Amino acid sequence: MEYAIEISGLTKKFGDFVAVDNLDLRVRVGEIFGFLGPNGAGKTTTIRMMCGLMRQSKGTIRIYGYSIPEERSELIKITGYMAQRFSLYEDLSVYENMEFFGKLYGLNGEGLHKRIRELLEFLDLEDVKDRLAGRLSGGMKQRLALGVALIHRPKLLVLDEPTAGVDPPIRRAFWEYLRGLNKEGTTILVTTHYMDEAENCDRIGLMNKGRLIAEGTPKELKRRIFGGDLVEVVLQGRIQGDVIKGFLNVGDLKYKDGETVLRLVLKDASKELPSLLKRLDSMGLKVQSAEPINVTLEEVFIELVTKSEARVRGEAY
Ligand SMILES: Nc1ncnc2c1ncn2[C@@H]1O[C@H](COP(=O)(O)OP(=O)(O)OP(=O)(O)O)[C@@H](O)[C@H]1O
Ligand SMILES: [Mg+2]
Structure with a gap:
């Protein structure tokens, strides 16, 4: 059974x-x-x-x-x-x-x-x-x-x-x-x-x-929120958004202490991150760090519950 x-x-x-x-x-x-x-x-x-x-x-x-x-x-x-x-x-x-x-x-x-x-x-x-x-x-x-x-x-x-x-x-x-x-x-x-x-x-x-x-599964639910794995990539120097946004699904781009901090979504970070790093490297961009961001289930639930309530009220979300 x-x-x-x-x-x-x-x-x-x-x-x-x-x-x-x-x-x-x-x-x-x-x-x-x-x-x-x-x-x-x-x-x-x-x-x-x-x-x-x-x-x-x-x-x-x-x-x-x-x-x-x-x-x-x-x-x-x-x-x-x-x-x-x-x-x-x-x-x-x-x-x-x-x-x-x-x-x-x-x-x-x-x-x-x-x-x-x-x-x-x-x-x-x-x-x-x-x-x-x-x-x-x-x-x-x-x-x-x-x-x-x-x-x-x-x-x-x-x-x-x-x-x-x-x-x-x-x-x-x-x-x-x-x-x-x-x-x-x-x-x-x-x-x-x-x-x-x-x-x-x-x-x-x-x-x-x-x-x-x-x-x-906990992993599937975490992926569902962003449509994949959330990854933070830090690049040396201030990189203009349009240089990278053309080929990356960048959710967020910030400058901090002369560095560029990108948050992006990959379908499966363990598979896609290595080739992404190669590509950035081939463009002459220096990658300082690249780390998956651990989303907690708590964040996932707050997000899912809020979304479902907005849906019930007929709001856009
Ligand atoms: N015998 C009952 N008569 C009327 N309403 C009830 C009855 N039992 C539960 N409810 C209502 O049904 C809803 C669901 O209650 P339930 O106890 O199943 O929730 P729950 O998910 O277990 O919540 P919690 O996490 O607080 O334990 C609540 O609004 C509760 O007030
Ligand atoms: Mg209960």
Whole structure:
């Protein structure tokens, strides 16, 4: 099977308000898919429908081929879900929470205890296994919630802002767990507002106002903004624009300290930059430096979201 998640025409209305608007989304088996978008974009609503916790107004959802919500009982066996808000029992211990949810999934006896011990070790929770969940630190709570989501060895993990509000080292450690699980074959759909985390995803879907406005690998999305890779070339001396603009797609030309700073777009910098440098050299121009400019995903998203809003308002952009 190629796709773990196949969503088409998915729509959710709350009264007149359209929270999810004709959404098409596909997540491949084995990938880490980052589901991103500003507050209120409709990510949690989509996830709740995907997990069969809320019925769609329209559209189809297939998870590993199962129709949702009709085949929700099959879905539960293969999916682990971590909700946006901590939803475990604060007055049960770490161990008891895992035991409780394990039994809900039909595990019991030595099989269940073995699985809990495995997860306690994997998530570094052995030392706090008897602590009440309500008394755990933020980072430990996230790990426990992940442990509970993993108790029945799901093929698909759905994580709604698993790292919200936890500090950077803990977020990094959490992603190590995710990568480990992914290596072993678990497909992961994860939402986050942290762009450094989004960089770790194989592919990203960006949602705004109920719609998917962009989709692709982090690299593809960065290229989409400028139509290629952005490169900064510094030439010695003040070079007149018309000397170079004839053959280069120069986005920006500035003079600084007797040098000429060009920003230009190449379809694929790794392939085209060497021949460009040769050409500049053959024209007698001295290249001081030539560096690709790293565009951050944060810039990409601000740009894409702004563009999509301008489009909705019918403005030129
Ligand atoms: N049960 C509901 N009744 C009415 N409106 C709702 C309901 N649930 C969500 N909404 C609205 O739907 C929109 C999408 O909400 P959703 O929680 O899916 O966004 P989100 O992308 O998860 O945002 P965040 O990043 O803040 O978690 C919001 O405007 C929200 O207020
Ligand atoms: Mg949400």
